[in-house]
Amino acid sequence: MEIETLRDVLDWTRKFHEKLSQCLSNSVDKNSDERARMVMAYLADHEQALAKVIRGFESTGDEDALNTWFNEYVNKTPVLQKVHSKTPFANLNASQIMEVVADQHQQAIELYRYLARRADIDSAQEMLEALLSLEEHEIMRMTQSTNRFSDM
Template sequence: MMQIETIRDVLHWTKDFHQQLSQCLSHCADNNTDERARMILAYLSEHEKTLTDVVSGFEKNGDEHALNTWCYQYVHHNPITRHVHCDAPFVELDTAQIMDVIVDQHQQVIELYRYLASRAAISSTRELLESLCSLEEHEVMRLAQSSNRLGDL
């Protein structure tokens, strides 16, 4: 488990979350027997790679005061557990089940950002967290729309 003390650490954790999810989805796409599931897994893997890069940009270019804000107390009481994504058998899931798992995992990240934003005393920290929350929310909506379009094929 990564030691999370500051908002920068939260961003680093989120970047790792998206990166590991991308790798897992890619691996599972190669082994799923359902063609639509393989397509959605490959699409989701690419999407997670993009999110990895976007969060990395926030981590590199964010306001230093916001990034260095302590959030240890929250994390101490509500530990962030690194998801072991490949324990979720994406290989055996259909497209709807895959989307349920992905949306649930993203919702957990969104809830973390929401909570930290609600507790932020510094406006730059709150704005950064609200931007990240908004990004994740929009990406989940986009994923759902893309998944629905794929289901219509």
């Protein structure tokens, strides 16, 4: 997928969350560790919810912000360096699963941070900062919630 505008970044982010949710969901029944299955099911639902939030940004975002061009910046920095669809979630324990998911989110966070620093339009910078804040808070929330599974 070629990313040229902020709208494309949002589209990529939504698809990223949907694909991660699908990968987790597809592995739930294949993992023999009950705690890992619970974590995967929780994370799959959470990723689906994040995809819906991103869809909201896409549909209600400021048109000037959504049409801001970022292709020269994105072409210099790979969007996602590790592909989650190749991760063997079925063979991982709960903490390893969370580590992989956190790494995936961290890459998205780094992209938002990178683009927010380079945004020329205030509305685009504000949207990217909102996305950055959303991803940072959601990864903290997911980590805390999955840590509770360890307490069980």
